[in-house]
Amino acid sequence: MNPLPALLVLEDGRSFFGRSFGAEGEAFGELVFSTGMSGYQETLTDPSYRGQVVLATAPHIGNTGWNDEDDESARIQVAGYVVRDPAPRPSNWRSRRSLDAELANQGIVGICDIDTRALTRHIRSLGAMRVGISTRELNPDRLRAKVLEQPVMAGADLCGEVSTPEARIVPAVGERRFTVAAVDLGIKGMTPAQMAGRGMEVHVLPASTSFEEIAALEPDGVFFSNGPGDPATADGPVTVLRQVLAAGIPYFGICFGNQLFGRALGFGTYKLKFGHRGINQPVLDRTTGKVEITSQNHGFAVDAPLDRVVDTEFGQASVSHTGLNDDVVEGLELRRDGKLVAFSVQYHPEAAAGPHDANHLFDRFADLMRSRDAR
Numbered sequence: 001m002n003p004l005p006a007l008l009v010l011e012d013g014r015s016f017f018g019r020s021f022g023a024e025g026e027a028f029g030e031l032v033f034s035t036g037m038s039g040y041q042e043t044l045t046d047p048s049y050r051g052q053v054v055l056a057t058a059p060h061i062g063n064t065g066w067n068d069e070d071d072e073s074a075r076i077q078v079a080g081y082v083v084r085d086p087a088p089r090p091s092n093w094r095s096r097r098s099l100d101a102e103l104a105n106q107g108i109v110g111i112c113d114i115d116t117r118a119l120t121r122h123i124r125s126l127g128a129m130r131v132g133i134s135t136r137e138l139n140p141d142r143l144r145a146k147v148l149e150q151p152v153m154a155g156a157d158l159c160g161e162v163s164t165p166e167a168r169i170v171p172a173v174g175e176r177r178f179t180v181a182a183v184d185l186g187i188k189g190m191t192p193a194q195m196a197g198r199g200m201e202v203h204v205l206p207a208s209t210s211f212e213e214i215a216a217l218e219p220d221g222v223f224f225s226n227g228p229g230d231p232a233t234a235d236g237p238v239t240v241l242r243q244v245l246a247a248g249i250p251y252f253g254i255c256f257g258n259q260l261f262g263r264a265l266g267f268g269t270y271k272l273k274f275g276h277r278g279i280n281q282p283v284l285d286r287t288t289g290k291v292e293i294t295s296q297n298h299g300f301a302v303d304a305p306l307d308r309v310v311d312t313e314f315g316q317a318s319v320s321h322t323g324l325n326d327d328v329v330e331g332l333e334l335r336r337d338g339k340l341v342a343f344s345v346q347y348h349p350e351a352a353a354g355p356h357d358a359n360h361l362f363d364r365f366a367d368l369m370r371s372r373d374a375r
Contacts, residue, residue, distance in 0.1 A: 007135075013140070021112035073188065078108065082116060163207035277296060320333040320343065
């Protein structure tokens with residue numbers, strides 16, 4: 001293990017001394033905490049974490065090492081990583097190398113051997129804030145000065161940084177039943193895999209794709225993925241989504257795609273105090289009355305009324321899901337003449353990593369496209 005000292009400093013001046021974990025150097029970003037007890041490889045490679053330093057609340061990290069199968073994108077996406085007790089050696093039959101080695105190989109600066117419980121409580125009380133980690137600058141005041149020079153997450157336009165540069169196709173498994181245009185705002189690898197397993201040929205498209213390019217595919221449905229940054233900056237994708245809704249094409253969105261769906265329907269978005277990040281978030285499905293445990297990663301939410309249906313130019317919109325911890329909007333649906341035409345959720349039904357309670361939403365998307373074809 002690396003004996004090199006490291007320093008973490010928050011923008012409000014609170015500091016923690018620890019030990020280097022991963023690459024040496026400096027890292028800056030918005031500090032957020034994730035409550036998952038497992039699935040750190042999927043978390044670190046989730047493009048939604050772009051620009052963020054992730055704090056693991058689970059005390060022991062790295063036990064299963066790093067394998068070559070569980071990445072959710074082509075690289076580690078977090079800006080930095082904070083853990084309490086890294087595993088001295090990995091122990092898993094699929095492990096190919098240690099987490100520490102993979103972080104160092106990809107140039108991700110981290111820190112360990114600090115009181116992550118105290119740091120988490122600080123963020124819960126005061127909210128997510130900018131942070132710096134360094135193995136070079138061990139003076140808290142000087143490192144804090146660098147932290148205060150960093151951009152804040154509110155107003156950050158990041159989805160273009162993680163979107164695919166060129167369109168690609170994920171073929172359907174078995175018989176092709178549907179064609180889906182999936183706008184990549186930071187898509188995770190498991191998402192098109194889940195759709196492909198249900199007979200969907202998935203065209204993964206850049207975030208800058210126009211409606212005309214989508215329409216040229218003659219899709220049975222349109223999907224907007226998860227992604228990083230402030231949804232208030234994504235005017236281009238929102239315009240495209242409004243055209244999708246006006247054309248009557250079935251729509252499904254998750255996470256960032258839920259926030260953009262809200263904007264397309266005329267609702268606002270806002271930044272949460274510290275967000276929802278983990279694989280144990282309880283959500284109420286208001287249409288069925290069932291509670292699902294979900295995987296989540298978001299710092300922004302939709303500002304929509306919980307107590308009424310709202311008439312929009314595309315139909316009747318309502319909140320379909322709410323978070324049981326804080327009543328945050330966790331899903332939206334749009335109906336026209338009483339029939340469902342579009343829906344979205346704030347969480348991650350692809351469950352990589354996480355529970356499978358919400359996996360049925362991909363079946364719901366298939367049913368929505370099938371019902372449109374039958375009309």
